[in-house]
Amino acid sequence: MFWKIVINDFKRKKAITLTVFILLTMAVVLGGSATTIVANLMQSMADLKEQAVPADIAQMHAGAYSQADIDAFTARQQQHIAAQETMVLLPVEPANVGYGEGKTLAGTIQDIFFVVQNKKFDFLLDLSNEKLAVKQGEVAVPIHFMVEHDLHIGDTLTVTTEGYTKAFTISDYVRDYEMNAAIASSKRFVVNQADFDAMLEKQTGELEYIIEFRLTEGGSAQAVQTAYIESGLPSNGPTVTSMVFMLFNAMSDAAIAMVVVLIGALLIVIAALSIKLTFLATMDEDLREIGVMKAMGLSKKDIKNVYLTKYRVMSLAAGLLGYGLSFGAVQLFSGNMRLFLSSELNGSLKYLLSLIAPIFVYLMIILYCKKVLRSIDSISAVQALRLESVDAREGRRNRFPLMRNTYLNTKIYLALRDVALRFRLYRLLLVIFVVSTFIVILPLNVYNTMNSPDFSTYMGIGKSDMRIDLRKTSTIDYDFQRLQEKLSSDPDIARYAAYITCYYQIQNAEGSWDYVSLETGDFSAFPLHYLEGRAPVGSGEIALSYANAAADGLNKQIGDEVVVKVNGSDTTLKVSGIYQDITNGGKTAKADTSLGLNEDAILWYIVNIDVLPHINVSEKMEYYQRAFPTAQVNDIREYTRQTLGNLIDQMKVVVIGGGAVAILIVVLITALFLKMLLSKDMSQIAIMRSVGMNCRHIRDHYMTGTIAILILGIIAGVVASHYLGSMIVSMAMSSMGIARIELIEVAWQTWLICPLILMVVVGFTVSVSCNATIDDDISVVLRS
Incomplete structure (x- = not known):
């Protein structure tokens, strides 16, 4: 009889039952999807890391270096270092890389490097997470450019520099643990050793290097970095650790997972509230039936079980259905993960973690049902037979009488x-x-x-109508000067400001030296929003990014002093402001032009521009792109889109x-x-x-x-x-x-x-x- 009552209740209240069932299923689907995304992300990153064997410490460097000195350092640090590899990066201007019918990669904010496959670690992989083996005449292109420019396997990619032209056939896509993410400002194209040697003979830009280290089990990254700097080894560039690589890879999928978790949690709250609505409606309809059951001598526990069993069955069914559907729903949110991290999202961990959602929803709903069902305890058999609703016991005061309404x-x-x-x-x-x-x-x-x-x-960038980036070429200094002259004589330009970014050594909280990308210029023209303080003005001031000023960075506050090496001399600066920045690992700095430049460590030149109100920004961008074909001309919206x-x-x-x-x-x-x-x-x-x-x-x-x-x-x-x-x-x-x-x-x-x-x-x-x-x-x- 007990189960017959429950089954009849399902049949009698199809609409209400279906509504609650759908809500519970949706809650489980979203909760299960979020946990599956997290599980897939953990599994995919672990698999990619295992196959790619990324560096624990990567020191970027531009300029001359001695491999013998690095080998000697590695030998001295055998306690901490298991392996060392130096990758040669051959820079190519985006405008010199063509594809399709007259198209080039001009306009990208990424630095393009041609490389060959590493031999020891930091392997560049294909979409099956296997080590790339590129034949002569072929090239493997980064996934980022495959997505941005719709490049397909079999297409032709033409590299044209001074005295060198080569048409490559795209043979594969590169899954790059260290530079996968769009926020990483460089991308590696993989070619055969013979083709790379031919390109080296005709190189026009300055070679760059990644000096990489794999640590022993228990090896100290901090000890290696400190010893490296003290040894005076090549360090004209930032030092990046494995934690930064992991953060870049996980950023987009982790952000999506957090949003889905939030929506799923809110949906569970809604499901609980809907059950309360259901109980209110059900008890009003069944009030006389409850009275009859009490009059017949049924206990409160038995009466509650009639309703509770219904929601136990419903929660269990919704949990099972939602658990299954969550693996389909997760496909909507994991396209980026499948492309950049792993084409096959396997592993038993995700199935186990995804069970958390249905189990949590089931327990929460049952506990909530028991709480709501306590209202039955206060209803006697006589009241249940006489009242027309549960709330009918409560008298209503004659508030808000109609006669007082005049509006x-x-x-x-x-x-x-x-x-x-x-x-x-x-x-x-x-x-x-x-x-x-x-x-x-x-x-x-x-x-x-x-x-x-x-x-x-x-992103540490002032808002402007357009932005022109000049990267390293043989004519970069001349182009930078010519660009400023052209802007100063252009009647359509409302204002502009030039910024130069170099690597500087900066003293950290422990007294040793770190490298930071520091931008100099006039920051009053295109101001940032500062968390604290203000922009640096004149000599003796510096602004730090939030991550740089944090306790795990330089550990500085407004008014503190920072020591920076400029052309070999120590310069003491006072922190004037702290701003937010997600580029370059979040650790950047800004200072006035009076600080001076590290001429041998210049990274790039940037010019921010505002045009007059009546000027078409797109046309002006096209004009300057034609005038400076090696430059990257973007509006800020496009720059943000490419970075994120x-x-x-x-x-x-x-x-x-x-x-x-x-x-x-x-x-x-x-x-x-x-x-x-x-x-x-x-x-x-x-x-x-x-x-x-x-x-x-x-x-x-x-x-x-x-x-x-x-x-x-x-x-x-x-x-x-x-x-x-x-x-x-x-x-x-x-x-x-x-x-x-x-x-x-x-x-x-x-x-x-x-x-x-x-x-x-x-x-x-x-x-x-x-x-x-x-x-x-x-x-x-x-x-x-």
Whole structure:
């Protein structure tokens, strides 16, 4: 009999049961997807690392070096160093790499290097994570350029420099553990040794090197770095550790996982609230049945088990279905992972971790059900047989009388009065509308922020209309001078500022020396947003990035002193400001031009430009690109897009997915709430119809109340996404060098389009839900 009651309850309440089941399944799908993404990310990175065998310490260097000195150093550090490898990087200007019909790689912000496969470690892999073996006349191109320029295997890639032209056939794609991510500013093209030697003979740019070390088990990276600097070995470039490589590889997928986890957690909250709505509706409908069961002598425990078993079965079924569907849903979010890390996301770990979501949802729902079911304890058999609803025991005070209404339409006033009198009931719907709005607005704001020109300020770059980068060529100094002369005489230019980035040695908290990319120029022309302090002005001041000033960096605050080597001399500077930057591992610095340059360590020249209001920026960019073909001319939005790679594209998928989930939630919960509310008000509705009110009047009554709650929910959800969302995103991105991020809201999206869509959806749902109940025969209700 017990199971027969449960089965009949399923059959009798198909709509409510299906609604709750869908919500529980969605919660498990999103929770399982997030844990699967994390498991896949861990497994894929571990597999890629195992096959690529990346360096534990990589010292970038430009200029002359002695391999014999490095070998001698390695021999002295055998306690810490297991293996050493030096990779030669042959730089090629993007404009000199052609493909298709007259196209080149000009415009990319990446440094392009041609290399050969390493012999000991730091292997460059194909899409099967096997070591690349490139034949003569072939080239393997980085995945980044395959995506950005739609390069296919079999296409021709032509390299043209002074006195050298070679057409290569694309034979494979490069999966590069150390330089995979778009935020890594360099990319490696792999060619055969014979082709590389031929290119070396005609080289025009200065060779660069990666001096790499693999540590022994238990070897100290800090000890090796300190000894390396003290030995005076080649170090004209940054030092990058394995932790930075791991962070770059995990960044985009980890960010997506965090957003999915957040949406999944909010969905579980909604599922719990929907169950409370379901119980309220179910108990109102079953109140007399509960009274009969109590009168027959059934214990409270037996009565609770009738309802509890239903949700146990439902949670178990939703958990199993959601667990299975989560592996399909994760495919929507793991395209980047499959491409850059592993084409096969295998491993038993993900199956085990994905069980966390269904188990957690099951336990949470059952505990919550037990808490809600306590309301049965206070209902006696006589009360259950006499009352028409659980809340009927509570007397209502005659608040907000109609006679005091002098401003609003009577129908609107009565609807709002009903909401105010029963706000404890409506607050469940309000919370769900707030959460649903949050799910829509937060990913949208994150996407708009990343896609905005203002995001450049989080990359250590002042906002401007366009940016021109000059990289290392034989004519770079001449081009830089000529560019400034051309800009100064161009009547369309409102203002411009030139910046030069060099590597400088800077003394760390332990007294040893680190390398940092330090930019000099006038930072008042295109100012940054500083977390603390201000831009460096004149000699004797320096601004540090947040990651550089942090405790695990230089450990400096505003007013502290920093010692920098400039052309071999120690210069003491005072910290004037701390800004945010996610480039170069987040560790950068800025100083006034008066600091002076390390002429042998110049990395690049940059010019930020603002044009006059009436000038077409795109046309002006094309003009300067033609005038300086070796330069990279971009607007700040394009520069941001290339730096963040396809993280922006993945966030767009999350925006669409989050919006679809939120709309589905709103439809299901609104329908469920109306089902419960109309069940409570059945007698009242019958009386209203009997005194002459038609169905449209009654439907408008509930429509007004629900829309009023929706408006409150939208306002609260938008405000929460602005303040709470900024805090959550800042916490997530702090490891990347962003301590505080202000999300950008597009007003017409946030306050017009999204609310309008939610209102249309809720209005349609209310209309359909009311029609199904209000049109019933009132005589049946009045007779009961």
